[in-house]
Structures are given as C-alpha cells and as structure tokens.
Amino acid sequence: MTLLPWAEHDHAPVIGTIICVETDIPKIGGKAFSFGDGNKPFRMFIIRDGDELKAYINGCTHFTGTPLNPNEVGNFLDAKDPTLIYCGVHGSRFLLSTGACVSGDCDGEGLQAIPISVIDGQIMIG
Numbered sequence: 001m002t003l004l005p006w007a008e009h010d011h012a013p014v015i016g017t018i019i020c021v022e023t024d025i026p027k028i029g030g031k032a033f034s035f036g037d038g039n040k041p042f043r044m045f046i047i048r049d050g051d052e053l054k055a056y057i058n059g060c061t062h063f064t065g066t067p068l069n070p071n072e073v074g075n076f077l078d079a080k081d082p083t084l085i086y087c088g089v090h091g092s093r094f095l096l097s098t099g100a101c102v103s104g105d106c107d108g109e110g111l112q113a114i115p116i117s118v119i120d121g122q123i124m125i126g
C-alpha cells in the first residue's frame, strides 16, 4: 500500500501551525488532535518517547482512516508494553520511537511520522 504523504492529506496543517503547548502532552501516553470538520478530518497525535516528542498520523494502517483510539478512548500506548503504540480497534502494535509496525494486522506497514518542533514551549508543525 502506498501512503499519501501526510502533508497531502485533506486539512493537513501547514508548516508552522501551532498545535499546543508542550505541557498539554501527558507525561505518559499521547494526545489526539484533529483539523478540519466533516467525516474526514486530518487526525494526528503527539506522544512522549522519553524526553522526545513524536507526532504521527492518527490512522491505523490496517483500515485506512480508522483512528487508533476508537471513540477517543485510550492514551495510544500498549498497556502491557508502553514502548509500543496500540491500535484499539484490532490490536496492531507500533514502535513508539519510529512508528514501525511490530505486530498485528498492520502487517509491516508503519505509522506515518509528522515533523514537529518545540519553540518557546509551543509545539508546531515542522
């Protein structure tokens, strides 16, 4: 499956868009964000990986467009192994550090990373 680059998705935030302040991201797990309305918003999440912050498209590679946190429940982490991101739909697991698929129906397809930076405590795209 060829993934559409994150920036080409409908409603994708442009470089420089401020997402939140760093303290909005929980110490453990991640926080979801969405842009655009209708039934196909651009969904992403930001999650801590040790001292780093990572951002990924919030869409499972098993079913295109299905968020990893159905009904907005969960903090994106596998309860048994918090080094992994967990899809709450059918249980695929992805490395927190890279988004690479490690088990489940993701079948080798990884999460797509979104570049972010932190400037003066604000997390922005790019």
Ligand code: FES
Pocket: 060, 061, 062, 063, 066, 087, 088, 089, 090, 091, 092, 104, 105, 106
């Ligand atoms: S939708 Fe995520 S594992 Fe099926």
